[in-house]
Amino acid sequence: MTIPAGSLLALDNVYGGYGGVDILRGVTMTVQPGEIVVIIGPNGAGKSTSMKAAFGLVNVREGRVAFEGRDITNWRADRLVKLGMGFVPQEHNVFPSLTVQENLEMGAYLNPKGMRARMDKIFGIFPRLAERRRQAAGLMSGGERQMVAMGRALMAEPRMLLLDEPTAGLSPLFIEQTFERVVEINKLGIGILMVEQNAKQALAIAHRGYVLAMGENRFEDTGPNLLANREVAELFLGG
Amino acid sequence: MEAYLVFFLTLAGIYAVLALALNLQWGLTGLFNFGISGFFAVGAYTAAILTTNPSPNHLGGFGLPFLVGAGAAMVAAGILAFAIGLVTIRLRTDYLAIATIGIAEIVRLVFMNEAWIGYGVRGIPGIPRPFSPDPVVFLGVVAVLLLLVFLALERLRRSPWGRVLRAIRENETASLAAGKNVLRFRLEAFVLGSMFMGLAGSLYAHFVGFISPEAFDPLYGTFLIWVMLIAGGSGNNKGALLGAFAIWVVWSGSEFLTGMLPPGLSTQASAVRILLIGLLLQVILLWRPEGLLKEERPALEKTRKK
Amino acid sequence: MYLADFLQLLVYGVISGSILALGAIGVSLIFGILRFAHFAHGDLMTVGAFCALAAVTGLGLPVIAAIPFAILGAVVVAVGIDQTIYRRLRRTAPVILLISSFGMAMALRAVIQIIWGTQDRVYQSGIQLPYRIGDIVLQPAHVWILAGTALLVAAVHLFLQKTSLGKAMRAMSDNMDLARVTGINAERVIIWTWVMGAGLAAVAGVFLAMDTRLHPTMGWHMMLPIFAAAILGGIGKPYGAILGGLIIGVAQELSTLWLSPAYKPAVAFAIMVFMLIVRPQGLLGGRR
Numbered sequence: 001m002t003i004p005a006g007s008l009l010a011l012d013n014v015y016g017g018y019g020g021v022d023i024l025r026g027v028t029m030t031v032q033p034g035e036i037v038v039i040i041g042p043n044g045a046g047k048s049t050s051m052k053a054a055f056g057l058v059n060v061r062e063g064r065v066a067f068e069g070r071d072i073t074n075w076r077a078d079r080l081v082k083l084g085m086g087f088v089p090q091e092h093n094v095f096p097s098l099t100v101q102e103n104l105e106m107g108a109y110l111n112p113k114g115m116r117a118r119m120d121k122i123f124g125i126f127p128r129l130a131e132r133r134r135q136a137a138g139l140m141s142g143g144e145r146q147m148v149a150m151g152r153a154l155m156a157e158p159r160m161l162l163l164d165e166p167t168a169g170l171s172p173l174f175i176e177q178t179f180e181r182v183v184e185i186n187k188l189g190i191g192i193l194m195v196e197q198n199a200k201q202a203l204a205i206a207h208r209g210y211v212l213a214m215g216e217n218r219f220e221d222t223g224p225n226l227l228a229n230r231e232v233a234e235l236f237l238g239g
Numbered sequence: 240m241e242a243y244l245v246f247f248l249t250l251a252g253i254y255a256v257l258a259l260a261l262n263l264q265w266g267l268t269g270l271f272n273f274g275i276s277g278f279f280a281v282g283a284y285t286a287a288i289l290t291t292n293p294s295p296n297h298l299g300g301f302g303l304p305f306l307v308g309a310g311a312a313m314v315a316a317g318i319l320a321f322a323i324g325l326v327t328i329r330l331r332t333d334y335l336a337i338a339t340i341g342i343a344e345i346v347r348l349v350f351m352n353e354a355w356i357g358y359g360v361r362g363i364p365g366i367p368r369p370f371s372p373d374p375v376v377f378l379g380v381v382a383v384l385l386l387l388v389f390l391a392l393e394r395l396r397r398s399p400w401g402r403v404l405r406a407i408r409e410n411e412t413a414s415l416a417a418g419k420n421v422l423r424f425r426l427e428a429f430v431l432g433s434m435f436m437g438l439a440g441s442l443y444a445h446f447v448g449f450i451s452p453e454a455f456d457p458l459y460g461t462f463l464i465w466v467m468l469i470a471g472g473s474g475n476n477k478g479a480l481l482g483a484f485a486i487w488v489v490w491s492g493s494e495f496l497t498g499m500l501p502p503g504l505s506t507q508a509s510a511v512r513i514l515l516i517g518l519l520l521q522v523i524l525l526w527r528p529e530g531l532l533k534e535e536r537p538a539l540e541k542t543r544k545k
Numbered sequence: 546m547y548l549a550d551f552l553q554l555l556v557y558g559v560i561s562g563s564i565l566a567l568g569a570i571g572v573s574l575i576f577g578i579l580r581f582a583h584f585a586h587g588d589l590m591t592v593g594a595f596c597a598l599a600a601v602t603g604l605g606l607p608v609i610a611a612i613p614f615a616i617l618g619a620v621v622v623a624v625g626i627d628q629t630i631y632r633r634l635r636r637t638a639p640v641i642l643l644i645s646s647f648g649m650a651m652a653l654r655a656v657i658q659i660i661w662g663t664q665d666r667v668y669q670s671g672i673q674l675p676y677r678i679g680d681i682v683l684q685p686a687h688v689w690i691l692a693g694t695a696l697l698v699a700a701v702h703l704f705l706q707k708t709s710l711g712k713a714m715r716a717m718s719d720n721m722d723l724a725r726v727t728g729i730n731a732e733r734v735i736i737w738t739w740v741m742g743a744g745l746a747a748v749a750g751v752f753l754a755m756d757t758r759l760h761p762t763m764g765w766h767m768m769l770p771i772f773a774a775a776i777l778g779g780i781g782k783p784y785g786a787i788l789g790g791l792i793i794g795v796a797q798e799l800s801t802l803w804l805s806p807a808y809k810p811a812v813a814f815a816i817m818v819f820m821l822i823v824r825p826q827g828l829l830g831g832r833r
Contacts, residue, residue: 078728089723092720092723093723094723095715095720095724096720097718098719102715106712106713107727153727271643326822333643336584340769341814341817341818344810344814345811345814348808348810351807458765462647465647465648469644511655511659513651517655520644520648525633
C-alpha cells in the first residue's frame, strides 16, 4: 500500500520500537483533514507507540510516515511542530514550575508573532486557564493540566493534533468535558488522532477508529460501526 | 634498570588493584567514585599506624604484622564507604560522585590538620615492608594479592550476585520488580570495592615506607585510575588489568619524554602529561567507549540489548 | 565572641556566598537541563580569572574592565567543549558526561599551568585602603563583588522571567522531553545555557581572584561548596542556587568561630549530606 492522496497523516506499514525490539509490526493508518480518529486496543497493543512513531519519538525501522503527503519518517520533533503537527503526551505534559501563561507561551516558541491573539483564542476554549494564568502549572489538578497541555499544543497553530490518552486518570466529569473540548478543537478544522482507554466514549465522538492488537491492525471502521461491531465489543470494549 | 623495573611493576600492580576495585563499583554496578584517593589514604594510614613501631609523633604505632594492617585497612575503608553509601546510594549516581570527592577532600584535610593521627604534613616514616626489605620480595607480595583480588572479583562477577549487579545497572526498575533489594546490592558492591581500595592503600604505604597527606592529592591518582578502567574496558576485569598496565606504561613513558625537557620547564612538563592523559580520555570516550576489551557477558544475554 | 566579629564574619560569608552563588547558578541549570553534574565548572572559573589576568597585564586594564575578557574566554572554552565533546556524548548516556567533565577539569587546569605556571598571582599588588562602616571592615574589592553579584543576579532574574529564551531554559530544566515535543530547539537552548553558565562562572572566578589570589587550582577547590549550594537550593533551580550559595558561604565563615578554617569544605559537605538525607530535592524542590 502507498500513502493515500489528500491525507493529513498517514502511517504506511510501520515497523519499529525501542532498542532493537519491534513493538509495531506493520501498522497502517490515515487521518483525513478535519477528522477525529481514535486508536483503541488492549494494553501493549502498540497504540501509544504508533502515535509516538508518527511524531518521531519512536524509531521507525521500516515503513513510512507522511504528513500532508510529505515524508516525515523519523523527523525530529521540533521540525514536526514547525510543519504543523502538535503532540500532547499522556503524562508529564506541562512544565510544572512555569505559570499557565508561560506554558502557553512555550507552545508559541517557534512563531511568537501574534501570540496574544492566539492565547486569547485558547482562553476562549478553556476559560478556566484564563482565571489561573499566573498560577504554576505544577500546582493544578490533573484535568486542568490536561487543558494546559492541549492549550500549549494549540498555541503552535497546528493542523493536526496527536493526543495520548487525554482522559487517563481523570474523574468522569472531567472526562466528558475533555471529549467536548476535543470536538470543539476539531471544529476549528484541526485533525485529531487520539489514543484512548475510554474506548466507548471516544468512539462516540470519532469519525473513524482503528483497533490494534499485538502491534498490528485488527479492525478499521467508522466510529459508530466499531461500536456496533460485536467482535470488537466483546474483545476490546468490555462486553 | 632492574631496580626501576621492580619499582615500575610494583606500582603498576597497586594501580591494577585500584582499577579492579573501581571496575566492581563502576564497571559492574554503575556507581561513581571520584574519591578513590580518600579510601586509598584511609587504608594507607590505617596500615601505617598499625604496623610501624611506637612513636610519640603519631597515633600508635602498634608494631602489628602486615596482614593485620592490611585487613584493618580494608575494614576502615569499608566503614567509610558504608557511611557515605548509606546516604547517597539511593540517589542518582551524580550525588555519589560529588559525595566521594567531598570525602576524599575531607580525609586529606583531617590527615593534614589532625597532627595527632599522622603527624600532619610531616607524615609517618618507617613503614616496614613485610617479610624482607627487598623490593623484589614485596613485588611478589603485591603480585599474589593482585591475583587473589582478580580471582575473587572474577568469581563474584560470574556468581548470581554479580549477575544481579549487572541487572541492576542495566535496568533498575525490572530488578526492583523481580524482588531484589537494589539498594542493598549496590551498597555491598560499593563497600567491597572501597575495601579493595583500602587494601591498595596499605600496599602503597608498605612499598614507599613513608606517607603524608601530599601523596593523596585527590586528583591525579583518582583520575589516572578512571582513565585506566575506561581505556581497558569497563565491566571487564581483564580489561581493568590491561588498562592499568597500559596506562601506567603511557604515564611513566611520558615522564621519560618530559624528563628530556630543560629543568626550568618541569612544572609545565607535568601539566603536559596531565593534559595528554585528559585528552586521551576524551578520545577513548568518543571513539572507543567500550575500551580495549569489551565486557564479557554470559551467552544467554548476548542478544539482549540495553 | 563580640557582635562586631559576628557581623564581620557575616559580611565575609555573604561575599564568599556571592561567589559560590554565581558558580552554582550554572551548575544547577546544567545539571537540570543536561542531567549531569559538571565537574569542570570550577575550572571554567579559573579560565575566566586567568583570561582577566591576561587583559590586566597585557592591555593594562583595571580588573573590572577586564571582566568582559574573562567572560569571553570562559564562554568560548565552554561552548567549544560542549560542541566538540559533550554534544556527541549526550546521545549515549549522561553518566559518561560525568567522566568526561572530570577529565576536562584536569585538562583545563593543565593548560592553565602550562601557560601561567603554578605560582600564586594577583591582579594588583599593593595595599588598598579599606572602608569602615562602624566596626565592619570592607575592602574595595568586596564592594565590587557585592555590587557585581547583585547586578548579575538581577539580570539573571529578568532574563529567566521576561525573555522567551530564559523561559525556555526553565522549561527544559523542568522537562526536556516535553520541551522537545513542544518545538523548542533544545540544542540551541543548550548552547545558550553554556553561555550563561560559563559567563557567570567567569565573573565568579574573577571575583574569587580579587578576594584571594589566582592559582590553577582555585576553581577546582570551589567545586565542593558549589555543588553543595546547588543541591541545597534544588537542582535545576537558579534561585535555589543563589540561596544555597549564600547559606553555604555564611555557614562556612561562621563555622570558623568554632572550627579551624581549614575545615570550611567539610562544613559545606556536612550541610550537603544533611540535605541529601532529609530533603534531597533541595530547599526549592528541584530534581533529584
